[in-house]
Amino acid sequence: MPRGYTVNPLDQAARDTIRTAQHLLAPAATSALPAAARPALTDQEKRDAGELVSAGKMCAFCAGLHVGASTPACPRLAAGKVNGDGIVTEFSFWPDGQWDTSRIVFVADVAEDVDEDGKEPT
Numbered sequence: 001m002p003r004g005y006t007v008n009p010l011d012q013a014a015r016d017t018i019r020t021a022q023h024l025l026a027p028a029a030t031s032a033l034p035a036a037a038r039p040a041l042t043d044q045e046k047r048d049a050g051e052l053v054s055a056g057k058m059c060a061f062c063a064g065l066h067v068g069a070s071t072p073a074c075p076r077l078a079a080g081k082v083n084g085d086g087i088v089t090e091f092s093f094w095p096d097g098q099w100d101t102s103r104i105v106f107v108a109d110v111a112e113d114v115d116e117d118g119k120e121p122t
């Protein structure tokens with residue numbers, strides 16, 4: 001009997017498991033990331049964010065504030081190349097709505113929070 005034409009029962013079980021897993025994961029892989037709930041910024045965090053914005057520390061790629069701003073760590077970057085100094089020289093973005101913004105503070109978020117409270121910054 002030619003060996004290449006037989007199906008090992010374990011191979012078939014593995015194929016079934018992989019097919020089931022792919023079926024279960026397919027909807028999650030194609031949908032946009034869910035909006036992660038983030039607690040509101042504290043007054044101190046708003047002040048710190050305002051200082052960073054004033055100092056021009058926003059990320060060059062996403063225009064927000066986050067750890068690793070303007071580096072390959074920016075979650076807006078889908079792919080890119082860095083030079084010998086670790087500077088991103090070529091890059092592509094994730095499409096709008098399909099990247100993780102849960103750890104980024106945007107300038108609009110800071111201003112919006114102040115307006116919602118209706119308080120003057122102290």
Ligand SMILES: [Zn+2]
Nearest residue numbers: 059061062074
């Ligand atoms: Zn960024």
